[in-house]
Amino acid sequence: MTVVVTGLGAVSCFGSGTGALWEGLLRADRRPEPAPDLCGLPARPHLYAAPDTGAPGTGRTGALLASAVAEAVAEAGLTRRDLADAGLAVGTSLGDIDLAERSGEPGRSLATHRVTASLAARFGVGGPGQTLSTACSAGAYAVAWGAELIGTGQADVVVACGGDAFSRVAVGTLQRFGLLDGECCRPFDTHRAGMVTGEGAAALVLESEESARRRGRTAHAVLAGHGWSCDAHHPMAPEPSGEQLRRSAARALAGLDEVPGAAVLHRAGVAVNDTVEAAAIGEAVTAAGGSGGDVLGYAPKAVMGHTAGAAGVFGCVIAALVLRHGLVPPNAHVTDPDPQCPLAVPLDGPVPLPRPSVLVSGTGFGGNNAVLTWRAAA
Amino acid sequence: MTVLITGVGTVAEEPLPGTGDVPWFDPAAHLGRRGWKYLTPATRYLLAAGNEALGRRHDDPPLTGAGSERFGVVTGTQYAIDRVHRRMNATLTTEGVHGISPAEVPGFSMNTPGSQLAITAGARAFSVTLTNPVTAGLEAVQFALTALRTGRADTVVAAAADQAPEDHGGSGEYDAAAAVVLSARGRATGTAGAGRPLAAVTGALSRFLAPGPAGAPDPAALAASAARIAALPGATERPGAADAVRLVVVAPAAATHLALAVRDAVTEALADGGSTVRDADATVRPARHCAVSGLLELVALARSDGGGPALLISVSESGHLTAIRIDDVVGPEFT
Numbered sequence: 001m002t003v004v005v006t007g008l009g010a011v012s013c014f015g016s017g018t019g020a021l022w023e024g025l026l027r028a029d030r031r032p033e034p035a036p037d038l039c040g041l042p043a044r045p046h047l048y049a050a051p052d053t054g055a056p057g058t059g060r061t062g063a064l065l066a067s068a069v070a071e072a073v074a075e076a077g078l079t080r081r082d083l084a085d086a087g088l089a090v091g092t093s094l095g096d097i098d099l100a101e102r103s104g105e106p107g108r109s110l111a112t113h114r115v116t117a118s119l120a121a122r123f124g125v126g127g128p129g130q131t132l133s134t135a136c137s138a139g140a141y142a143v144a145w146g147a148e149l150i151g152t153g154q155a156d157v158v159v160a161c162g163g164d165a166f167s168r169v170a171v172g173t174l175q176r177f178g179l180l181d182g183e184c185c186r187p188f189d190t191h192r193a194g195m196v197t198g199e200g201a202a203a204l205v206l207e208s209e210e211s212a213r214r215r216g217r218t219a220h221a222v223l224a225g226h227g228w229s230c231d232a233h234h235p236m237a238p239e240p241s242g243e244q245l246r247r248s249a250a251r252a253l254a255g256l257d258e259v260p261g262a263a264v265l266h267r268a269g270v271a272v273n274d275t276v277e278a279a280a281i282g283e284a285v286t287a288a289g290g291s292g293g294d295v296l297g298y299a300p301k302a303v304m305g306h307t308a309g310a311a312g313v314f315g316c317v318i319a320a321l322v323l324r325h326g327l328v329p330p331n332a333h334v335t336d337p338d339p340q341c342p343l344a345v346p347l348d349g350p351v352p353l354p355r356p357s358v359l360v361s362g363t364g365f366g367g368n369n370a371v372l373t374w375r376a377a378a
Numbered sequence: 379m380t381v382l383i384t385g386v387g388t389v390a391e392e393p394l395p396g397t398g399d400v401p402w403f404d405p406a407a408h409l410g411r412r413g414w415k416y417l418t419p420a421t422r423y424l425l426a427a428g429n430e431a432l433g434r435r436h437d438d439p440p441l442t443g444a445g446s447e448r449f450g451v452v453t454g455t456q457y458a459i460d461r462v463h464r465r466m467n468a469t470l471t472t473e474g475v476h477g478i479s480p481a482e483v484p485g486f487s488m489n490t491p492g493s494q495l496a497i498t499a500g501a502r503a504f505s506v507t508l509t510n511p512v513t514a515g516l517e518a519v520q521f522a523l524t525a526l527r528t529g530r531a532d533t534v535v536a537a538a539a540d541q542a543p544e545d546h547g548g549s550g551e552y553d554a555a556a557a558v559v560l561s562a563r564g565r566a567t568g569t570a571g572a573g574r575p576l577a578a579v580t581g582a583l584s585r586f587l588a589p590g591p592a593g594a595p596d597p598a599a600l601a602a603s604a605a606r607i608a609a610l611p612g613a614t615e616r617p618g619a620a621d622a623v624r625l626v627v628v629a630p631a632a633a634t635h636l637a638l639a640v641r642d643a644v645t646e647a648l649a650d651g652g653s654t655v656r657d658a659d660a661t662v663r664p665a666r667h668c669a670v671s672g673l674l675e676l677v678a679l680a681r682s683d684g685g686g687p688a689l690l691i692s693v694s695e696s697g698h699l700t701a702i703r704i705d706d707v708v709g710p711e712f713t
Contacts, residue, residue, distance in 0.1 A: 039470060039475070040469070040470035040471070040473070040474040040475040040476075040477070040478075041474070041475055084599070084602075085602075088586070092509075093487070093488065094459075094488075095509070097463075100460075100463060100464070100467070101467050108464075110457070110460060110543055111511075113456060113488075113509040113510065113511060114511060114696055116510055116698075117510070117511075117586070117694070117696030117697055117698060118696075120586040120588065120697070120698075121586075121588040121589070121696075121697065124588065125586060126585060126586050126587070126588075126599055126602075126603070127584075127585065127586070128520070128583065128584035128585065128586075129510070129584060129586045129698060130508055130510060130517055130521070130584065131508060131509045131510045131514075132506060132507070132508060132509075133488035133489055133507045133508070133509040134489050134505070134506055134507055135487050135488075135489045141506055145506075145521070148524050148525070148528055149524070151528060152524055152527060152528060154524070154583065168467060168470055168471070169463055169466045169467050169470065169486055170486070172466065172470040172475050172478065173466060173478060173483045173486050175475055176475050176476075176478045176480060176483060177480060177483050228503065228504040228530060229447070229502055229503065229504065230450075230451070230493075230496050230501060230502050230503065230504050230505040231502070232440065232446065232496045232497050232499075232500055232501055232502050232505070233497065234497070235484040235487075235490055235493050235494060235497070236483070236484055244447075244502055247447065364489070365484065365487050365489065365490070365493065366487070366489045366490065366492070366493025366496065366505060367493070367496075367505075368489065368493070368504070368505055368506070
């Protein structure tokens with residue numbers, strides 16, 4: 001069954017809305033700010049912070065998600081009646097972790113992972129509702145699970161979204177493991193030194209092509225394929241050969257009848273992970289009859305940070321925007337380009353998308369890989 | 379396609395008055411003397427239950443090769459990181475970053491128990507972690523069934539693990555893990571699992587019922603959800619078999635009201651479809667083991683040999699509900 005996208009939503013460090021997101025990506029100059037807390041460090045670490053949206057939610061992540069979902073649902077023209085049997089797939093790593101990090105207050109709450117229930121109640125989404133927490137690939141899995149729900153007839157419409165917000169413990173522990181770059185996120189620079197966390201939420205309305213036609217909605221993008229795999233190698237580090245990531249990319253590429261024009265990479269500035277990912281995608285493209293140099297590699301985390309459970313959904317929203325505008329934004333914060341990347345890397349300005357298809361990859365702790373491919377709607 | 383439960387495993391802390399500070403779980407008995415020191419309790423429980431369900435010893439080598447790429451893990455949990463997170467948050471605000479041991483860092487990610495099970499058993503099709511409170515355990519079964527049907531794996535361990543926020547039931551909740559091995563009949567090869575199938579999983583679904591102003595769900599939404607649950611397919615291959623369904627609803631105390639409403643609505647919907655419920659007045663069973671509760675009930679139902687069709691529903695106070703329908707395994711001539 002063909003699954004299409006009929007609505008997009010986002011809240012990021014660029015502000016509310018997919019318009020602000022696209023503008024910020026094209027400008028390609030955003031740098032992080034000091035985080036609101038020391039996180040156990042001598043100086044405040046960096047954060048690509050999202051603005052308060054004022055949306056009601058259980059906690060900060062819930063509020064960001066509520067804004068993104070409201071935008072996507074409005075764009076798709078869905079009524080509460082349409083949503084009564086719709087599905088909801090939410091990717092989040094830590095949920096409303098702010099509720100559990102109120103320092104010195106007796107009000108520490110354990111209700112960190114009620115974001116899905118809160119969204120379902122707020123928007124009247126009465127069908128299957130799952131929270132997926134596969135670490136940093138949670139968003140990619142949320143979109144993939146949404147497609148599975150539609151493909152197996154468990155829902156005609158699924159709101160797939162992802163969100164994560166600032167967490168003292170996430171930043172502190174990533175620092176303890178040496179995974180944070182003290183300057184900014186610069187995934188394509190040879191001198192990259194780690195990731196920088198970001199806040200945000202993104203949402204997609206997925207529906208069967210038949211449902212979109214019945215409702216008279218225009219599709220933004222069509223899901224061409226998605227592949228899943230697990231490294232089963234290490235709780236935090238990727239398996240160095242990238243064999244399983246390559247396998248999931250191959251499965252996603254099998255749904256396309258061309259080499260994708262661009263790849264929105266997971267690439268977060270952690271050198272080992274970046275290298276494994278680019279090699280795996282490059283090899284999968286080669287195996288599909290193309291060459292890595294035919295694909296424009298793009299790493300949005302340079303200007304919006306690593307948004308954890310939201311990242312994979314952001315990747316898919318950005319893929320839809322790339323298809324809509326026919327442009328790939330420039331990669332930011334690159335002084336000395338990484339010579340090991342087999343993909344083409346646009347640096348100086350937006351580049352026309354050579355073919356109307358985009359690959360999105362998501363990887364996470366535990367070696368949880370998901371790769372999706374999108375093509376332009378006919 | 380027929381999906382069979384080919385193995386089950388559980389470890390669960392039971393409320394036993396007077397046990398004081400005696401630990402209920404002995405990791406060495408399940409996991410050997412080494413290798414688990416830096417794993418969180420929920421991870422240790424999950425490995426114990428997962429190994430039992432898969433019929434493997436803790437030191438058996440993980441699956442490799444093509445079989446491992448057709449073998450997945452899906453884990454439900456709601457408190458996997460709670461204790462670690464609480465400790466790290468306190469450490470960061472008092473001692474700073476250097477108070478944290480790198481060895482405990484993986485414990486702050488919700489997927490770590492499931493990822494460790496995937497590493498231990500060699501599951502490369504996928505390892506997904508679901509985190510809705512209460513219902514995540516049965517959602518793992520729904521996820522596994524869906525993934526088997528879409529061909530993403532041939533065998534999936536659907537599991538759940540939680541360490542309750544307080545020791546010895548102090549929060550009204552207890553520690554546990556449970557795992558069921560689900561296999562697509564005729565497709566699964568090479569992956570462990572017990573020998574004889576225990577039951578067939580014939581249907582699964584999740585719904586959300588928003589609590590209304592007085593706490594009760596909208597009657598029309600409740601009836602619509604109940605109708606869908608009652609319509610979950612059974613083993614229709616058995617023509618003429620008596621269709622008396624065991625109905626089990628499991629919910630935490632705070633969701634009892636909603637659970638009773640769901641039980642009554644599903645009983646009515648089953649009657650409308652010509653089915654009867656055995657034990658129509660069955661009380662709602664207490665969900666005392668966090669997100670593992672529903673899976674523990676599923677294991678109990680699967681173990682009751684020849685019990686006939688059963689419908690198990692997990693209900694959370696937020697309004698999530700997940701239903702699983704199982705049946706006896708019927709002969710291969712019916713596949």
